[in-house]
Amino acid sequence: MDLLALADFNLVARHGGFGRAARASGRPKATLSRRVAELEAALGLRLFERGARALRLTEEGRALAERTGALLTELDEAAAAVAAGGGRPRxxxxxxxxxxxxxxxxxxxxxxxxxxxxxxxxxxxxxxxxxxxxxxxxxxxxxxxxxxxxxxxxxxFLRDRLVVVARPDLARPADGSPVPAVVRGAVGGVAAWAVATPAGPARLAVRPVLGLASLVMLRDAARAGVGAARLPVSLVSDDLAAGRLVSWGAVDGGGIxxxxxxxxxxxxxxxxxxxxxxxxxxxxxxxxxxxxxxxxx
Incomplete structure (x- = not known):
């Protein structure tokens, strides 16, 4: 594919017409028209619908502009960076x-x-x-x-891990009965969480009582004492250090x-x-x- 013809096509597509593209670039309108026609012939596709007063991209033309415009910009920037000895990003x-x-x-x-x-x-x-x-x-x-x-x-570039946390006054049942839980998404369907504790692996029976859309909302609900929640260490480190929340164990397989x-x-x-x-x-x-x-x- 002729890159110069492709660049001229993108120039016309960006400006919405041969005349405007010619004025913006200082290129002859006839040259731009010829190059686009040559590209259409090479591809076997009509890239523009040419009306009496307007020029409009076809579906194929729009797809080609979307896929090639950024690539041509990157090529221009790469050439400019090499010529300038690697200049600043822009x-x-x-x-x-x-x-x-x-x-x-x-x-x-x-x-x-x-x-x-x-x-x-x-x-x-x-x-x-x-x-x-x-x-x-x-x-x-x-x-x-x-x-x-x-x-x-x-x-x-960053790794995190999930822990089960709860407010200190929410006791973890010693008999293994379910505890109220705050979950991300719909309530229901969760029966237990696998956690790693100092005593070894354990399963924590849970009863989802509140479903929320974001982990920040889960943290706030856990702070309020609604139930236990599975949250990233990075999000609750301050709460754990301040005693607002306590950890019930790391989530088994909870690496992020x-x-x-x-x-x-x-x-x-x-x-x-x-x-x-x-x-x-x-x-x-x-x-x-x-x-x-x-x-x-």
């Missing part, structure tokens, strides 16, 4: 991060990054659902224990790993590389205590 950086990490840490991380790299336009969205990075235009996603994906590469992921077929842009380094600086050893200290700080 341009737009879109990140998707999970709800809890966004609530407790992403604000400070984003602010620190923005101060360090003022020429980068950082945008962070919060969602726990899997996102299609290419289709939705993300440069980097942060996810908890993501499923393997051949189209993505990534780095684990946060990953920073990006598309494997893309060049690693200077912006993404800078944010990965920023994460490494914030959590050099990737331990839950580092995240707890980051939250407290």
């Amino acid at each position: 341009g737009r950086l879109r990140i998707s991060a999970p709800l809890l990490f966004s609530q407790i840490a992403m604000g400070r991380l984003a602010a620190g990054f923005a101060l360090k790299f003022p020429e980068v336009r950082l945008e962070v969205t919060t969602e726990d659902r899997p996102v299609d990075m290419v289709e939705e235009g993300y440069d980097l996603v942060i996810r908890v224990d993501p499923d393997p994906d051949d189209s993505l590469v990534g780095r684990a 790993t946060l990953w920073a992921l990006y598309p494997s077929r893309r060049l690693l842009s200077a912006r993404v590389a800078a944010f990965l380094a920023h994460l490494q600086d914030a959590f050099p050893q990737g331990r839950p205590e580092e995240l707890a200290g980051y939250i407290a700080g």
Whole structure:
């Protein structure tokens, strides 16, 4: 595929017409029209619907623009960085991060990054659902224990673990009868939690009484004494140290790993590389205590 023709197509698509693209770029309108026509012929597709007064992308044209626009930008930036001897990161950086990490840490991380790299336009969205990075235009996603994906590469930058906590005045029954529990999501279906205690592995019978959407809400409900909850160490370290909550044991198999992921077929842009380094600086050893200290700080 002719990259110059592809770049001209994206230029026209971005400006919404041959005339506007020609005025913005200083390129002859006839040249842009010819290059787009050549690209359409090479692909065997119509990329624009040409009306008497308007130019509109076809579905195929829109898909091509979405998939190639970011790649062409990265190529331009890579060439500019090499020519400038590696210059400072600049341009737009879109990140998707999970709800809890966004609530407790992403604000400070984003602010620190923005101060360090003022020429980068950082945008962070919060969602726990899997996102299609290419289709939705993300440069980097942060996810908890993501499923393997051949189209993505990534780095684990933070590890945490789950513990069962409760308010000190909520007694753990000695006879093994169920205790009230606060759970994430719908109430029902949970009969027991496997925990590791100093005395060895144990099963804690539970009776879910409250279902909530976020771990921060679970922590607040556990503080209020509604029931026991399974929560990350980083989120409850201060409560455990202050005696507001007590630990009933670590959750068996309750390790959590946060990953920073990006598309494997893309060049690693200077912006993404800078944010990965920023994460490494914030959590050099990737331990839950580092995240707890980051939250407290």
